[in-house]
Amino acid sequence: MTMSSFRLTxxxxxxxxxxxxxxxxxxxxGLRDPWPADEPRFTLVAKQMIESGNWLIPHRGSExxxxxxxxxxxxxxFFYTxxxxxxxxxxxxxxxxxxxxxxxxxxxGRRLWNPRAGLYAAAALLCTFQFVYQVKRAQIDPTVCxxxxxxxxGLLRHFLLGPDWRAYWLGCFAAGLGVITKGVGVLALFMFLPYLFARWQRWEHLPRIEGGAWRWLGGALAFVAAVALWLGPLFxxxxxxxxxEFAAYLDDILFRQTAGRYTQSWDHHxxxxxxxPIVLFTWLPLSLAYPWTVPAWARSLRLRDARVLLPLAWVVIIIVFFTFPKGKRDVYIMPALPLVAxxxxAQLETFAQRPAFRRAVFGxxxxxAVLFLxxxxxxxxxxxxxxxxxxxQRGFEGGGAMLWGFIVAIGAVAALAALAxxxxxxxxxxxxxxxxIWLGWSLWAYPILNDSTSAALVMRRTGEMIGPDGELGLVAWKEQNLLLVDRPARDFGFVRSWPEQLALARTWVLxxxxxxxxxxLDQALGECVDKDKSRYVGHANRREWLLIRADAFKDGCDPRSKAGTAGDDPDD
Incomplete structure (x- = not known):
């Protein structure tokens, strides 16, 4: 029996x-709880959806x-149910x-070129650092991506392999779902720009698409229908x-958090x-292929190959679009990554065996290996x-030996792989x-980091310290605290200022x-609380957390006064 008989189909x-x-x-x-900055927030909102039965208008605590x-x-x-x-x-x-x-x-990739190209493309995406890192986190970005x-x-199947009106309508509907997920789904429709240019210039690999205007209009209707799944019941x-309160919610979600946030970014400048550097380093090791793929893309563009023009132009449009506002994050351009892959x-098979490329991968x-070791x-x-x-800061048992051992082990695996x-x-x-790297991070590092990163240990200690009959209120809290507390807890607002929270909490506890x-939070005590009468709970998320009772408040001191204010909270 020859080796060829063992080849997979x-x-x-x-x-x-x-x-x-x-x-x-x-x-x-299953090995960790939600980690800041965003994961506890979204999970807390989801948990409150389950508890309240209101899945339409989200709440964070009482707000x-x-x-x-x-x-x-x-x-x-839904997945919790x-x-x-x-x-x-x-x-x-x-x-x-x-x-x-x-x-x-x-x-x-299989449809545009061949099954081998499709497999290489999917493998290139799976190997990219940003893709795996984000998919292993509970942020909105992988879903909107x-x-x-x-x-x-759907659009590329219709534009390059069509006519395929069902794929076109599906693509427009998916763009609408992207809008009600994070607001940026409309960016997918920018694919029309290179498509219309290619039609005008008569590029290759563009099928003749015939159909009435109502079919094209069906895409707009599909987009609106997807958006209406949420906005209709919301209105x-x-x-x-x-x-x-609902009117303010509508104004904020529809205007301030979409167009306002793009034109007047207030964070992540x-x-x-x-x-x-995101395209060069966060997209490693896929970006190792740029010296070979960029010239190949240039040749394809000279040959007027629309299969390259449409996805490549869309990638450029997305990167340029997010370059203009001052606020930028690496995940903003993540939707471009699948098309880059x-x-x-499409080109990887032609140069995967070239000595120069193999030397780059080996290096x-x-x-x-050197960095990890x-x-x-x-x-x-x-x-x-x-x-x-x-x-x-993390309070690792054993002085962090388990964490450093994980990093050294990854380096050893990389060294052995290079030698083998x-x-x-x-x-x-x-x-x-x-x-x-990814299996070690998931199975080894998750359990080591979870208690301090998620605040699980601090909240367990809190439950033990106040006893089974104690009632708990939260002041200057973070989402992970309310999410992981072992009993129903009272909050006094989240965006409300710390002195105002403390004044309301004082009335409640008395x-x-x-x-x-x-x-x-220790920084929220202000001048109206005697810190000597507080009880230290622990350190989590770069913060110190305390417990206080009614006797810790100073008589006649109003936390909302100038003397009762506190400093700013550090970012997650």
Whole structure:
């Protein structure tokens, strides 16, 4: 029997790849709680959806939450109804979004070029640092990225392989779902710009699409229908409730958090060149292929190949679009990543065996080995002040040896992979190293970091300290505190100022001083609380947390007075 008889079919290759992707992306689910900055916020909103039965208008504690539409949080709540476990449910939307993006990139590459190109494209996406890191987190971005990728998938199937009106309508509908997930789904419709240009210039690989105007209009209707799934019931609820609070919520979510946030960014200010290092370094190791793919894309453009023009032009449009506002984050351009992987996959087979490319991959694997071994070893030695400070802040048992051991182990795997596979099979060595990084991060680092990162330990101590009959109020709290508390807790607002929260909390705790406690950030005590009468709970998320009772308040001191104000809270 020859070795060729053991070769997998194209379908078997895809399912093997998909199984590997599932293991990498799903590893660690159930081993950690939500981590700041965004995960506890969204999970708390989802939990309150379950508890209140109101899935339409989200709340954070006692206040309305209007920073984001409720689509993602409703998905988390839905998965909780299926699993009954928040540690599982809060990560499932991102997991499914990641697997969905891999399938869409594979299928589009298969249809536009061949199954091998589709598999290379999906593999390139799975190997990219930003993709895996974000998919293994419970933020909105992977989900909105999936909807944008689905929209691009439908539009490109119609524009390049059509006419396929169902795919076109699906793409427009997915763009609408992206709008009610984060507001940016409309960006998928920018694909019309390079398509109209290519039609005008008669580029290659553009099928003749005939159909009445009503079919094209059906895309707009599909987009509006998706948006109306949320906005329709929301307007009805706001009108029937006739509440100024709901009116303010509508104004904030529709205007301030969308157009206002784009034109007048109030956070994450970055220079115009901010996205250049993202494309070069956060998209590693996919970006190692740029020296070979960029010339290939240029040749395809000279040959007027619309299969390259449409996705490449959309990527450029997205990066330019997010370059103009002052506020920038690396995840803003993540929707461009699947299409970059698609374009890389189309060319990867032609240069994957070239010695120069294999040497670049081998060098990157060696670099990872050196970095992990050096950083882990230096930290483990106890001679690195910043590493020692991290151990102190996190409260790691055993002095952080388990964490540094994880980093050294990854370095050792990378070194062994480089030695075993060498230059000739350097792609295998890189894949083995990346698998070790993500599996080690999920199965080894999650349990080590969870207690201090999620505030789980602090909230457990709080429950033990106030006893089973104690009632708890939260002042200057973060979402992870309310999410992980072991009993129903009273909050006094989240965006409300600390002195105002403290004044309301004082009234509440004085009503039943024998059983009520306040969980409070040390910086929020102000001048009206005797810190000597507080009880230290612990350190979490770079903050010190205390418990106080009614006797800690000074007589005749109003926390809302100038003397009772406190400093600003550090960012997550």
């Amino acid at each position: 194209e379908r078997q290759q895809f399912w093997l790849f998909f199984a590997i992707a599932l293991v990498i992306l799903a590893a660690g689910i 309305l939450y209007s920073d984001k539409p409720p689509m993602f949080m409703a998905m988390q709540a 299926l699993t009954g476990q928040w540690r599982v449910a809060f990560l499932l939307p991102s997991l499914l979004a990641g697997l969905g993006m891999l399938w869409l990139v594979y299928d589009l 999936f909807f944008l990728t689905l929209a691009n998938y 009805v609820a706001a009108r029937t409730q006739d509440s100024p 970055q220079p115009p060149w901010y996205y250049l 698609l374009l890389v996959g 990157f694997t060696v670099l990872l 050096a950083i882990g070893g230096y930290a483990w030695s106890g001679q690195w002040p910043r590493a020692n400070l991290l151990v102190e 596979f060498r230059v000739r099979r350097s792609l295998y060595g890189l894949v083995a190293t990346l698998a070790a 009503e039943q001083p024998e059983k009520r406690w306040l969980f409070i």
